[in-house]
Amino acid sequence: MIERAFPRQLHPYWPTLQKRTRAWLLEKRLMSADKVAEYADGLCYTDLMAGYYIGAADEVLQAIADYSAWFFVWDDRHDRDIVHGRPAAWRRLKDQLHTALDSPDDHLGHSDPLVAGFSDSVQRLYSFLTDRWNLRFAGHFHEVIEAYDREFHNRTGGVVPGVEEYLQLRRLTFAHWIWTDLLEPSAGCELPAEVRENPAFHRAALLSQEFAAWYNDLCSLPKEIAGNEVHNLGISLITHEGLTLEEAIADMRRRIENCISEFMAAESEALRFADSLDDGTVGGKELSGAVQSCLGNMRNWFSSVYWFHHESGRYMVDSWDDRSTPPYVNNEAAGDT
Structure with a gap:
Protein backbone atom coordinates (compact mmCIF):
# COMPACT_ATOMS: atom_id res chain seq x y z
CA MET A 1 0.00 0.00 0.00
CA ILE A 2 2.79 2.43 0.91
CA GLU A 3 4.96 1.83 -2.13
CA ARG A 4 1.97 2.29 -4.43
CA ALA A 5 0.17 5.22 -2.81
CA PHE A 6 3.01 7.19 -1.19
CA PRO A 7 5.93 7.81 -3.57
CA ARG A 8 9.25 8.24 -1.82
CA GLN A 9 10.93 11.65 -1.79
CA LEU A 10 14.24 12.86 -0.38
CA HIS A 11 15.33 16.42 0.40
CA PRO A 12 18.16 17.48 -1.96
CA TYR A 13 20.24 18.53 1.07
CA TRP A 14 20.39 14.93 2.29
CA PRO A 15 24.03 14.07 1.35
CA THR A 16 25.28 17.12 3.24
CA LEU A 17 22.80 16.47 6.04
CA GLN A 18 24.16 12.96 6.53
CA LYS A 19 27.74 14.21 6.65
CA ARG A 20 27.03 17.06 9.07
CA THR A 21 24.86 15.03 11.45
CA ARG A 22 27.59 12.38 11.56
CA GLY A 42 23.49 2.50 8.18
CA LEU A 43 21.11 3.57 10.95
CA CYS A 44 19.56 5.99 8.40
CA TYR A 45 18.54 8.62 10.96
CA THR A 46 19.12 11.44 8.49
CA ASP A 47 17.27 9.54 5.75
CA LEU A 48 14.17 9.50 7.94
CA MET A 49 14.12 13.28 8.39
CA ALA A 50 15.22 14.05 4.81
CA GLY A 51 12.27 12.02 3.56
CA TYR A 52 9.82 13.86 5.81
CA TYR A 53 10.47 17.59 5.95
CA ILE A 54 10.60 18.23 2.22
CA GLY A 55 10.87 21.94 1.39
CA ALA A 56 12.51 22.89 4.69
CA ALA A 57 15.38 25.35 4.54
CA ASP A 58 18.72 23.56 4.84
CA GLU A 59 19.49 24.97 8.28
CA VAL A 60 16.03 23.97 9.54
CA LEU A 61 16.40 20.42 8.28
CA GLN A 62 19.89 20.22 9.79
CA ALA A 63 18.62 21.27 13.22
CA ILE A 64 15.73 18.79 12.99
CA ALA A 65 18.02 15.95 11.86
CA ASP A 66 20.49 16.57 14.67
CA TYR A 67 17.64 16.70 17.18
CA SER A 68 16.22 13.46 15.75
CA ALA A 69 19.61 11.73 15.98
CA TRP A 70 19.83 12.94 19.60
CA PHE A 71 16.36 11.51 20.23
CA PHE A 72 17.47 8.03 19.09
CA VAL A 73 20.57 8.20 21.30
CA TRP A 74 18.41 9.30 24.24
CA ASP A 75 16.05 6.41 23.57
CA ASP A 76 19.02 4.04 23.68
CA ARG A 77 20.31 5.53 26.96
CA HIS A 78 16.83 5.14 28.44
CA ASP A 79 16.83 1.50 27.34
CA ARG A 80 20.29 0.80 28.77
CA ASP A 81 19.41 2.50 32.08
CA ILE A 82 16.49 0.08 32.33
CA VAL A 83 18.49 -2.98 31.27
CA HIS A 84 21.33 -2.23 33.69
CA GLY A 85 19.07 -1.14 36.57
CA ARG A 86 20.12 2.51 36.89
CA PRO A 87 17.06 4.34 38.30
CA ALA A 88 19.09 7.14 39.93
CA ALA A 89 20.88 7.87 36.66
CA TRP A 90 17.58 7.97 34.80
CA ARG A 91 15.95 10.29 37.36
CA ARG A 92 18.92 12.64 37.17
CA LEU A 93 18.85 12.72 33.38
CA LYS A 94 15.08 13.24 33.32
CA ASP A 95 15.31 16.23 35.64
CA GLN A 96 18.23 17.72 33.71
CA LEU A 97 16.36 17.46 30.41
CA HIS A 98 13.31 19.20 31.88
CA THR A 99 15.55 22.04 33.05
CA ALA A 100 17.53 22.27 29.79
CA LEU A 101 14.33 22.38 27.74
CA ASP A 102 13.33 25.64 29.40
CA SER A 103 16.79 27.25 29.27
CA PRO A 104 18.97 25.49 26.69
CA ASP A 105 21.50 28.36 26.56
CA ASP A 106 22.51 27.58 30.16
CA HIS A 107 23.30 23.91 29.48
CA LEU A 108 25.38 23.93 26.30
CA GLY A 109 28.50 22.95 28.26
CA HIS A 110 26.84 20.33 30.47
CA SER A 111 29.08 17.42 31.49
CA ASP A 112 26.57 14.83 30.23
CA PRO A 113 26.78 14.77 26.42
CA LEU A 114 23.07 13.95 26.21
CA VAL A 115 22.12 17.13 28.07
CA ALA A 116 24.61 19.28 26.15
CA GLY A 117 23.58 17.85 22.77
CA PHE A 118 19.92 18.28 23.61
CA SER A 119 20.50 21.90 24.61
CA ASP A 120 22.35 22.62 21.37
CA SER A 121 19.66 21.13 19.14
CA VAL A 122 16.78 22.72 21.04
CA GLN A 123 18.47 26.14 21.06
CA ARG A 124 18.68 25.95 17.27
CA LEU A 125 15.06 24.82 16.90
CA TYR A 126 13.98 27.75 19.08
CA SER A 127 15.59 30.22 16.65
CA PHE A 128 13.22 29.70 13.71
CA LEU A 129 9.77 30.86 14.83
CA THR A 130 8.32 32.77 17.79
CA ASP A 131 8.47 32.40 21.55
CA ARG A 132 4.88 31.19 21.37
CA TRP A 133 5.91 28.24 19.17
CA ASN A 134 8.89 27.57 21.45
CA LEU A 135 6.63 27.35 24.49
CA ARG A 136 4.29 24.96 22.67
CA PHE A 137 7.19 22.75 21.60
CA ALA A 138 8.61 22.79 25.15
CA GLY A 139 5.23 21.87 26.62
CA HIS A 140 4.93 18.94 24.26
CA PHE A 141 8.42 17.69 25.04
CA HIS A 142 7.96 18.00 28.81
CA GLU A 143 5.10 15.54 28.30
CA VAL A 144 7.37 13.24 26.29
CA ILE A 145 9.96 13.17 29.08
CA GLU A 146 7.30 12.25 31.63
CA ALA A 147 5.96 9.54 29.32
CA TYR A 148 9.45 8.07 29.08
CA ASP A 149 9.51 8.06 32.88
CA ARG A 150 6.25 6.10 32.97
CA GLU A 151 7.73 3.65 30.47
CA PHE A 152 10.83 3.34 32.68
CA HIS A 153 8.69 2.33 35.65
CA ASN A 154 6.52 -0.03 33.59
CA ARG A 155 9.55 -1.81 32.19
CA THR A 156 11.46 -2.05 35.46
CA GLY A 157 8.28 -3.29 37.15
CA GLY A 158 7.38 -5.73 34.39
CA VAL A 159 4.05 -3.98 33.81
CA VAL A 160 2.48 -4.43 30.37
CA PRO A 161 -0.02 -1.59 29.82
CA GLY A 162 -3.52 -2.45 28.59
CA VAL A 163 -4.14 -1.81 24.92
CA GLU A 164 -5.97 1.53 25.27
CA GLU A 165 -3.60 2.76 27.98
CA TYR A 166 -0.68 1.82 25.77
CA LEU A 167 -2.08 3.59 22.71
CA GLN A 168 -2.48 6.81 24.68
CA LEU A 169 1.01 6.56 26.15
CA ARG A 170 2.49 5.73 22.75
CA ARG A 171 1.36 9.08 21.38
CA LEU A 172 3.75 10.62 23.89
CA THR A 173 6.67 8.18 23.77
CA PHE A 174 6.66 8.45 19.98
CA ALA A 175 6.41 12.26 20.35
CA HIS A 176 3.48 12.67 17.94
CA TRP A 177 3.05 16.38 18.55
CA ILE A 178 6.78 17.16 18.47
CA TRP A 179 7.18 15.89 14.90
CA THR A 180 3.93 17.67 13.98
CA ASP A 181 5.17 20.94 15.54
CA LEU A 182 8.31 20.71 13.40
CA LEU A 183 6.22 20.82 10.23
CA GLU A 184 5.81 24.54 10.89
CA PRO A 185 9.45 25.73 10.81
CA SER A 186 9.84 23.40 7.80
CA ALA A 187 7.04 25.34 6.08
CA GLY A 188 8.48 28.64 7.34
CA CYS A 189 5.19 29.54 9.01
CA GLU A 190 3.75 29.30 12.50
CA LEU A 191 0.18 28.05 12.17
CA PRO A 192 -2.57 29.74 14.22
CA ALA A 193 -4.50 27.62 16.69
CA GLU A 194 -7.64 27.65 14.56
CA VAL A 195 -5.70 25.95 11.77
CA ARG A 196 -3.94 23.40 13.97
CA GLU A 197 -7.22 22.57 15.70
CA ASN A 198 -9.23 22.26 12.50
CA PRO A 199 -10.71 18.71 12.75
CA ALA A 200 -9.49 17.52 9.34
CA PHE A 201 -5.98 18.98 9.75
CA HIS A 202 -5.67 17.62 13.31
CA ARG A 203 -6.91 14.19 12.27
CA ALA A 204 -4.53 13.98 9.33
CA ALA A 205 -1.64 14.93 11.63
CA LEU A 206 -2.66 12.35 14.23
CA LEU A 207 -3.11 9.54 11.69
CA SER A 208 0.27 10.16 10.09
CA GLN A 209 1.89 9.80 13.49
CA GLU A 210 -0.24 6.82 14.56
CA PHE A 211 0.85 4.99 11.41
CA ALA A 212 4.49 5.68 12.24
CA ALA A 213 4.20 4.54 15.86
CA TRP A 214 2.30 1.37 15.04
CA TYR A 215 4.54 0.49 12.10
CA ASN A 216 7.50 1.00 14.42
CA ASP A 217 5.93 -1.40 16.91
CA LEU A 218 5.34 -3.97 14.17
CA CYS A 219 8.92 -3.79 12.89
CA SER A 220 10.53 -3.65 16.33
CA LEU A 221 8.44 -6.49 17.80
CA PRO A 222 11.18 -9.16 17.32
CA LYS A 223 13.80 -6.87 18.88
CA GLU A 224 11.54 -6.02 21.82
CA ILE A 225 10.45 -9.60 22.48
CA ALA A 226 14.14 -10.58 22.49
CA GLY A 227 14.81 -7.80 25.01
CA ASN A 228 11.89 -8.78 27.32
CA GLU A 229 10.16 -5.49 26.51
CA VAL A 230 6.69 -4.59 27.80
CA HIS A 231 6.02 -1.48 25.69
CA ASN A 232 4.76 -2.59 22.29
CA LEU A 233 1.26 -2.75 20.86
CA GLY A 234 1.79 -6.40 19.92
CA ILE A 235 2.88 -7.30 23.44
CA SER A 236 -0.17 -5.54 24.92
CA LEU A 237 -2.45 -7.42 22.51
CA ILE A 238 -0.87 -10.75 23.44
CA THR A 239 -0.93 -10.04 27.18
CA HIS A 240 -4.33 -8.41 27.59
CA GLU A 241 -6.37 -9.65 24.60
CA GLY A 242 -5.08 -13.22 24.72
CA LEU A 243 -3.90 -13.17 21.11
CA THR A 244 -1.19 -15.42 19.74
CA LEU A 245 1.87 -13.78 18.21
CA GLU A 246 0.48 -14.41 14.72
CA GLU A 247 -2.93 -12.99 15.66
CA ALA A 248 -1.31 -9.91 17.24
CA ILE A 249 0.71 -9.25 14.10
CA ALA A 250 -2.44 -9.59 11.98
CA ASP A 251 -4.28 -7.16 14.28
CA MET A 252 -1.44 -4.64 14.05
CA ARG A 253 -1.39 -4.90 10.25
CA ARG A 254 -5.14 -4.31 10.13
CA ARG A 255 -4.83 -1.21 12.32
CA ILE A 256 -2.01 0.11 10.15
CA GLU A 257 -3.93 -0.46 6.91
CA ASN A 258 -7.02 1.25 8.33
CA CYS A 259 -4.84 4.15 9.45
CA ILE A 260 -3.56 4.62 5.89
CA SER A 261 -7.08 4.62 4.43
CA GLU A 262 -8.38 7.00 7.08
CA PHE A 263 -5.46 9.36 6.51
CA MET A 264 -6.22 9.63 2.81
CA ALA A 265 -9.82 10.58 3.59
CA ALA A 266 -8.74 13.16 6.18
CA GLU A 267 -6.08 14.48 3.81
CA SER A 268 -8.67 15.22 1.11
CA GLU A 269 -10.83 17.15 3.56
CA ALA A 270 -7.81 19.01 4.98
CA LEU A 271 -6.67 20.03 1.50
CA ARG A 272 -10.11 21.55 0.85
CA PHE A 273 -9.73 23.41 4.13
CA ALA A 274 -6.28 24.64 3.02
CA ASP A 275 -7.75 25.92 -0.24
CA SER A 276 -10.43 27.82 1.68
CA LEU A 277 -7.76 29.79 3.57
CA ASP A 278 -6.71 31.56 0.37
CA ASP A 279 -9.05 34.55 0.62
CA GLY A 280 -7.32 36.64 -2.02
CA THR A 281 -5.00 38.41 0.41
CA VAL A 282 -1.24 37.93 0.60
CA GLY A 283 -1.57 36.55 4.13
CA GLY A 284 -4.33 34.15 3.13
CA LYS A 285 -2.32 32.84 0.20
CA GLU A 286 0.77 32.32 2.38
CA LEU A 287 -1.20 30.53 5.10
CA SER A 288 -2.93 28.29 2.56
CA GLY A 289 0.45 27.39 1.06
CA ALA A 290 1.94 26.63 4.48
CA VAL A 291 -0.95 24.32 5.37
CA GLN A 292 -0.58 22.53 2.03
CA SER A 293 3.14 22.13 2.76
CA CYS A 294 2.40 20.62 6.18
CA LEU A 295 -0.15 18.22 4.70
CA GLY A 296 2.26 17.21 1.95
CA ASN A 297 4.88 16.37 4.54
CA MET A 298 2.39 14.40 6.63
CA ARG A 299 1.97 12.32 3.49
CA ASN A 300 5.76 12.06 3.10
CA TRP A 301 5.99 10.68 6.63
CA PHE A 302 4.33 7.45 5.50
CA SER A 303 6.93 6.60 2.89
CA SER A 304 9.83 7.89 4.98
CA VAL A 305 8.86 5.79 8.00
CA TYR A 306 8.20 2.75 5.80
CA TRP A 307 11.60 2.82 4.07
CA PHE A 308 13.44 3.70 7.28
CA HIS A 309 12.19 0.56 8.97
CA HIS A 310 13.23 -1.59 6.05
CA GLU A 311 16.66 -0.02 5.56
CA SER A 312 17.89 1.00 9.02
CA GLY A 313 20.26 -1.27 10.91
CA ARG A 314 18.23 -0.38 13.99
CA TYR A 315 15.73 -3.12 13.12
CA MET A 316 17.99 -5.79 11.59
CA VAL A 317 17.95 -7.81 14.78
CA ASP A 318 18.76 -11.09 13.03
CA SER A 319 22.19 -9.71 12.09
CA TRP A 320 23.14 -8.84 15.69
CA ASP A 321 25.46 -11.05 17.76
CA ASP A 322 23.06 -10.61 20.70
CA ARG A 323 19.42 -10.07 19.70
CA SER A 324 18.76 -8.19 22.96
CA THR A 325 21.71 -5.77 22.67
CA PRO A 326 21.96 -3.38 19.72
CA PRO A 327 25.55 -3.27 18.42
CA TYR A 328 25.43 0.50 17.86
CA VAL A 329 24.90 1.41 21.54
CA ASN A 330 27.44 1.92 24.29
CA ASN A 331 26.18 -0.90 26.47
CA GLU A 332 27.92 0.58 29.51
CA ALA A 333 26.79 4.17 29.03
CA ALA A 334 27.26 6.67 31.84
CA GLY A 335 25.03 6.00 34.81
CA ASP A 336 24.85 4.57 38.28
CA THR A 337 22.41 2.67 40.45
Whole structure:
Protein backbone atom coordinates (compact mmCIF):
# COMPACT_ATOMS: atom_id res chain seq x y z
CA MET A 1 0.00 0.00 0.00
CA ILE A 2 2.79 2.43 0.91
CA GLU A 3 4.96 1.83 -2.13
CA ARG A 4 1.97 2.29 -4.43
CA ALA A 5 0.17 5.22 -2.81
CA PHE A 6 3.01 7.19 -1.19
CA PRO A 7 5.93 7.81 -3.57
CA ARG A 8 9.25 8.24 -1.82
CA GLN A 9 10.93 11.65 -1.79
CA LEU A 10 14.24 12.86 -0.38
CA HIS A 11 15.33 16.42 0.40
CA PRO A 12 18.16 17.48 -1.96
CA TYR A 13 20.24 18.53 1.07
CA TRP A 14 20.39 14.93 2.29
CA PRO A 15 24.03 14.07 1.35
CA THR A 16 25.28 17.12 3.24
CA LEU A 17 22.80 16.47 6.04
CA GLN A 18 24.16 12.96 6.53
CA LYS A 19 27.74 14.21 6.65
CA ARG A 20 27.03 17.06 9.07
CA THR A 21 24.86 15.03 11.45
CA ARG A 22 27.59 12.38 11.56
CA ALA A 23 30.08 15.13 12.49
CA TRP A 24 27.65 16.58 15.05
CA LEU A 25 27.27 13.20 16.79
CA LEU A 26 31.06 13.06 17.11
CA GLU A 27 31.44 16.68 18.20
CA LYS A 28 28.81 16.32 20.91
CA ARG A 29 30.20 12.93 22.01
CA LEU A 30 26.82 11.28 21.54
CA MET A 31 28.36 8.27 19.83
CA SER A 32 31.95 7.06 19.95
CA ALA A 33 34.09 7.48 16.85
CA ASP A 34 34.12 3.75 16.13
CA LYS A 35 30.32 3.50 16.45
CA VAL A 36 29.82 6.52 14.19
CA ALA A 37 32.20 5.12 11.58
CA GLU A 38 30.63 1.67 11.58
CA TYR A 39 26.94 2.34 12.17
CA ALA A 40 25.85 6.00 11.78
CA ASP A 41 25.10 5.93 8.05
CA GLY A 42 23.49 2.50 8.18
CA LEU A 43 21.11 3.57 10.95
CA CYS A 44 19.56 5.99 8.40
CA TYR A 45 18.54 8.62 10.96
CA THR A 46 19.12 11.44 8.49
CA ASP A 47 17.27 9.54 5.75
CA LEU A 48 14.17 9.50 7.94
CA MET A 49 14.12 13.28 8.39
CA ALA A 50 15.22 14.05 4.81
CA GLY A 51 12.27 12.02 3.56
CA TYR A 52 9.82 13.86 5.81
CA TYR A 53 10.47 17.59 5.95
CA ILE A 54 10.60 18.23 2.22
CA GLY A 55 10.87 21.94 1.39
CA ALA A 56 12.51 22.89 4.69
CA ALA A 57 15.38 25.35 4.54
CA ASP A 58 18.72 23.56 4.84
CA GLU A 59 19.49 24.97 8.28
CA VAL A 60 16.03 23.97 9.54
CA LEU A 61 16.40 20.42 8.28
CA GLN A 62 19.89 20.22 9.79
CA ALA A 63 18.62 21.27 13.22
CA ILE A 64 15.73 18.79 12.99
CA ALA A 65 18.02 15.95 11.86
CA ASP A 66 20.49 16.57 14.67
CA TYR A 67 17.64 16.70 17.18
CA SER A 68 16.22 13.46 15.75
CA ALA A 69 19.61 11.73 15.98
CA TRP A 70 19.83 12.94 19.60
CA PHE A 71 16.36 11.51 20.23
CA PHE A 72 17.47 8.03 19.09
CA VAL A 73 20.57 8.20 21.30
CA TRP A 74 18.41 9.30 24.24
CA ASP A 75 16.05 6.41 23.57
CA ASP A 76 19.02 4.04 23.68
CA ARG A 77 20.31 5.53 26.96
CA HIS A 78 16.83 5.14 28.44
CA ASP A 79 16.83 1.50 27.34
CA ARG A 80 20.29 0.80 28.77
CA ASP A 81 19.41 2.50 32.08
CA ILE A 82 16.49 0.08 32.33
CA VAL A 83 18.49 -2.98 31.27
CA HIS A 84 21.33 -2.23 33.69
CA GLY A 85 19.07 -1.14 36.57
CA ARG A 86 20.12 2.51 36.89
CA PRO A 87 17.06 4.34 38.30
CA ALA A 88 19.09 7.14 39.93
CA ALA A 89 20.88 7.87 36.66
CA TRP A 90 17.58 7.97 34.80
CA ARG A 91 15.95 10.29 37.36
CA ARG A 92 18.92 12.64 37.17
CA LEU A 93 18.85 12.72 33.38
CA LYS A 94 15.08 13.24 33.32
CA ASP A 95 15.31 16.23 35.64
CA GLN A 96 18.23 17.72 33.71
CA LEU A 97 16.36 17.46 30.41
CA HIS A 98 13.31 19.20 31.88
CA THR A 99 15.55 22.04 33.05
CA ALA A 100 17.53 22.27 29.79
CA LEU A 101 14.33 22.38 27.74
CA ASP A 102 13.33 25.64 29.40
CA SER A 103 16.79 27.25 29.27
CA PRO A 104 18.97 25.49 26.69
CA ASP A 105 21.50 28.36 26.56
CA ASP A 106 22.51 27.58 30.16
CA HIS A 107 23.30 23.91 29.48
CA LEU A 108 25.38 23.93 26.30
CA GLY A 109 28.50 22.95 28.26
CA HIS A 110 26.84 20.33 30.47
CA SER A 111 29.08 17.42 31.49
CA ASP A 112 26.57 14.83 30.23
CA PRO A 113 26.78 14.77 26.42
CA LEU A 114 23.07 13.95 26.21
CA VAL A 115 22.12 17.13 28.07
CA ALA A 116 24.61 19.28 26.15
CA GLY A 117 23.58 17.85 22.77
CA PHE A 118 19.92 18.28 23.61
CA SER A 119 20.50 21.90 24.61
CA ASP A 120 22.35 22.62 21.37
CA SER A 121 19.66 21.13 19.14
CA VAL A 122 16.78 22.72 21.04
CA GLN A 123 18.47 26.14 21.06
CA ARG A 124 18.68 25.95 17.27
CA LEU A 125 15.06 24.82 16.90
CA TYR A 126 13.98 27.75 19.08
CA SER A 127 15.59 30.22 16.65
CA PHE A 128 13.22 29.70 13.71
CA LEU A 129 9.77 30.86 14.83
CA THR A 130 8.32 32.77 17.79
CA ASP A 131 8.47 32.40 21.55
CA ARG A 132 4.88 31.19 21.37
CA TRP A 133 5.91 28.24 19.17
CA ASN A 134 8.89 27.57 21.45
CA LEU A 135 6.63 27.35 24.49
CA ARG A 136 4.29 24.96 22.67
CA PHE A 137 7.19 22.75 21.60
CA ALA A 138 8.61 22.79 25.15
CA GLY A 139 5.23 21.87 26.62
CA HIS A 140 4.93 18.94 24.26
CA PHE A 141 8.42 17.69 25.04
CA HIS A 142 7.96 18.00 28.81
CA GLU A 143 5.10 15.54 28.30
CA VAL A 144 7.37 13.24 26.29
CA ILE A 145 9.96 13.17 29.08
CA GLU A 146 7.30 12.25 31.63
CA ALA A 147 5.96 9.54 29.32
CA TYR A 148 9.45 8.07 29.08
CA ASP A 149 9.51 8.06 32.88
CA ARG A 150 6.25 6.10 32.97
CA GLU A 151 7.73 3.65 30.47
CA PHE A 152 10.83 3.34 32.68
CA HIS A 153 8.69 2.33 35.65
CA ASN A 154 6.52 -0.03 33.59
CA ARG A 155 9.55 -1.81 32.19
CA THR A 156 11.46 -2.05 35.46
CA GLY A 157 8.28 -3.29 37.15
CA GLY A 158 7.38 -5.73 34.39
CA VAL A 159 4.05 -3.98 33.81
CA VAL A 160 2.48 -4.43 30.37
CA PRO A 161 -0.02 -1.59 29.82
CA GLY A 162 -3.52 -2.45 28.59
CA VAL A 163 -4.14 -1.81 24.92
CA GLU A 164 -5.97 1.53 25.27
CA GLU A 165 -3.60 2.76 27.98
CA TYR A 166 -0.68 1.82 25.77
CA LEU A 167 -2.08 3.59 22.71
CA GLN A 168 -2.48 6.81 24.68
CA LEU A 169 1.01 6.56 26.15
CA ARG A 170 2.49 5.73 22.75
CA ARG A 171 1.36 9.08 21.38
CA LEU A 172 3.75 10.62 23.89
CA THR A 173 6.67 8.18 23.77
CA PHE A 174 6.66 8.45 19.98
CA ALA A 175 6.41 12.26 20.35
CA HIS A 176 3.48 12.67 17.94
CA TRP A 177 3.05 16.38 18.55
CA ILE A 178 6.78 17.16 18.47
CA TRP A 179 7.18 15.89 14.90
CA THR A 180 3.93 17.67 13.98
CA ASP A 181 5.17 20.94 15.54
CA LEU A 182 8.31 20.71 13.40
CA LEU A 183 6.22 20.82 10.23
CA GLU A 184 5.81 24.54 10.89
CA PRO A 185 9.45 25.73 10.81
CA SER A 186 9.84 23.40 7.80
CA ALA A 187 7.04 25.34 6.08
CA GLY A 188 8.48 28.64 7.34
CA CYS A 189 5.19 29.54 9.01
CA GLU A 190 3.75 29.30 12.50
CA LEU A 191 0.18 28.05 12.17
CA PRO A 192 -2.57 29.74 14.22
CA ALA A 193 -4.50 27.62 16.69
CA GLU A 194 -7.64 27.65 14.56
CA VAL A 195 -5.70 25.95 11.77
CA ARG A 196 -3.94 23.40 13.97
CA GLU A 197 -7.22 22.57 15.70
CA ASN A 198 -9.23 22.26 12.50
CA PRO A 199 -10.71 18.71 12.75
CA ALA A 200 -9.49 17.52 9.34
CA PHE A 201 -5.98 18.98 9.75
CA HIS A 202 -5.67 17.62 13.31
CA ARG A 203 -6.91 14.19 12.27
CA ALA A 204 -4.53 13.98 9.33
CA ALA A 205 -1.64 14.93 11.63
CA LEU A 206 -2.66 12.35 14.23
CA LEU A 207 -3.11 9.54 11.69
CA SER A 208 0.27 10.16 10.09
CA GLN A 209 1.89 9.80 13.49
CA GLU A 210 -0.24 6.82 14.56
CA PHE A 211 0.85 4.99 11.41
CA ALA A 212 4.49 5.68 12.24
CA ALA A 213 4.20 4.54 15.86
CA TRP A 214 2.30 1.37 15.04
CA TYR A 215 4.54 0.49 12.10
CA ASN A 216 7.50 1.00 14.42
CA ASP A 217 5.93 -1.40 16.91
CA LEU A 218 5.34 -3.97 14.17
CA CYS A 219 8.92 -3.79 12.89
CA SER A 220 10.53 -3.65 16.33
CA LEU A 221 8.44 -6.49 17.80
CA PRO A 222 11.18 -9.16 17.32
CA LYS A 223 13.80 -6.87 18.88
CA GLU A 224 11.54 -6.02 21.82
CA ILE A 225 10.45 -9.60 22.48
CA ALA A 226 14.14 -10.58 22.49
CA GLY A 227 14.81 -7.80 25.01
CA ASN A 228 11.89 -8.78 27.32
CA GLU A 229 10.16 -5.49 26.51
CA VAL A 230 6.69 -4.59 27.80
CA HIS A 231 6.02 -1.48 25.69
CA ASN A 232 4.76 -2.59 22.29
CA LEU A 233 1.26 -2.75 20.86
CA GLY A 234 1.79 -6.40 19.92
CA ILE A 235 2.88 -7.30 23.44
CA SER A 236 -0.17 -5.54 24.92
CA LEU A 237 -2.45 -7.42 22.51
CA ILE A 238 -0.87 -10.75 23.44
CA THR A 239 -0.93 -10.04 27.18
CA HIS A 240 -4.33 -8.41 27.59
CA GLU A 241 -6.37 -9.65 24.60
CA GLY A 242 -5.08 -13.22 24.72
CA LEU A 243 -3.90 -13.17 21.11
CA THR A 244 -1.19 -15.42 19.74
CA LEU A 245 1.87 -13.78 18.21
CA GLU A 246 0.48 -14.41 14.72
CA GLU A 247 -2.93 -12.99 15.66
CA ALA A 248 -1.31 -9.91 17.24
CA ILE A 249 0.71 -9.25 14.10
CA ALA A 250 -2.44 -9.59 11.98
CA ASP A 251 -4.28 -7.16 14.28
CA MET A 252 -1.44 -4.64 14.05
CA ARG A 253 -1.39 -4.90 10.25
CA ARG A 254 -5.14 -4.31 10.13
CA ARG A 255 -4.83 -1.21 12.32
CA ILE A 256 -2.01 0.11 10.15
CA GLU A 257 -3.93 -0.46 6.91
CA ASN A 258 -7.02 1.25 8.33
CA CYS A 259 -4.84 4.15 9.45
CA ILE A 260 -3.56 4.62 5.89
CA SER A 261 -7.08 4.62 4.43
CA GLU A 262 -8.38 7.00 7.08
CA PHE A 263 -5.46 9.36 6.51
CA MET A 264 -6.22 9.63 2.81
CA ALA A 265 -9.82 10.58 3.59
CA ALA A 266 -8.74 13.16 6.18
CA GLU A 267 -6.08 14.48 3.81
CA SER A 268 -8.67 15.22 1.11
CA GLU A 269 -10.83 17.15 3.56
CA ALA A 270 -7.81 19.01 4.98
CA LEU A 271 -6.67 20.03 1.50
CA ARG A 272 -10.11 21.55 0.85
CA PHE A 273 -9.73 23.41 4.13
CA ALA A 274 -6.28 24.64 3.02
CA ASP A 275 -7.75 25.92 -0.24
CA SER A 276 -10.43 27.82 1.68
CA LEU A 277 -7.76 29.79 3.57
CA ASP A 278 -6.71 31.56 0.37
CA ASP A 279 -9.05 34.55 0.62
CA GLY A 280 -7.32 36.64 -2.02
CA THR A 281 -5.00 38.41 0.41
CA VAL A 282 -1.24 37.93 0.60
CA GLY A 283 -1.57 36.55 4.13
CA GLY A 284 -4.33 34.15 3.13
CA LYS A 285 -2.32 32.84 0.20
CA GLU A 286 0.77 32.32 2.38
CA LEU A 287 -1.20 30.53 5.10
CA SER A 288 -2.93 28.29 2.56
CA GLY A 289 0.45 27.39 1.06
CA ALA A 290 1.94 26.63 4.48
CA VAL A 291 -0.95 24.32 5.37
CA GLN A 292 -0.58 22.53 2.03
CA SER A 293 3.14 22.13 2.76
CA CYS A 294 2.40 20.62 6.18
CA LEU A 295 -0.15 18.22 4.70
CA GLY A 296 2.26 17.21 1.95
CA ASN A 297 4.88 16.37 4.54
CA MET A 298 2.39 14.40 6.63
CA ARG A 299 1.97 12.32 3.49
CA ASN A 300 5.76 12.06 3.10
CA TRP A 301 5.99 10.68 6.63
CA PHE A 302 4.33 7.45 5.50
CA SER A 303 6.93 6.60 2.89
CA SER A 304 9.83 7.89 4.98
CA VAL A 305 8.86 5.79 8.00
CA TYR A 306 8.20 2.75 5.80
CA TRP A 307 11.60 2.82 4.07
CA PHE A 308 13.44 3.70 7.28
CA HIS A 309 12.19 0.56 8.97
CA HIS A 310 13.23 -1.59 6.05
CA GLU A 311 16.66 -0.02 5.56
CA SER A 312 17.89 1.00 9.02
CA GLY A 313 20.26 -1.27 10.91
CA ARG A 314 18.23 -0.38 13.99
CA TYR A 315 15.73 -3.12 13.12
CA MET A 316 17.99 -5.79 11.59
CA VAL A 317 17.95 -7.81 14.78
CA ASP A 318 18.76 -11.09 13.03
CA SER A 319 22.19 -9.71 12.09
CA TRP A 320 23.14 -8.84 15.69
CA ASP A 321 25.46 -11.05 17.76
CA ASP A 322 23.06 -10.61 20.70
CA ARG A 323 19.42 -10.07 19.70
CA SER A 324 18.76 -8.19 22.96
CA THR A 325 21.71 -5.77 22.67
CA PRO A 326 21.96 -3.38 19.72
CA PRO A 327 25.55 -3.27 18.42
CA TYR A 328 25.43 0.50 17.86
CA VAL A 329 24.90 1.41 21.54
CA ASN A 330 27.44 1.92 24.29
CA ASN A 331 26.18 -0.90 26.47
CA GLU A 332 27.92 0.58 29.51
CA ALA A 333 26.79 4.17 29.03
CA ALA A 334 27.26 6.67 31.84
CA GLY A 335 25.03 6.00 34.81
CA ASP A 336 24.85 4.57 38.28
CA THR A 337 22.41 2.67 40.45
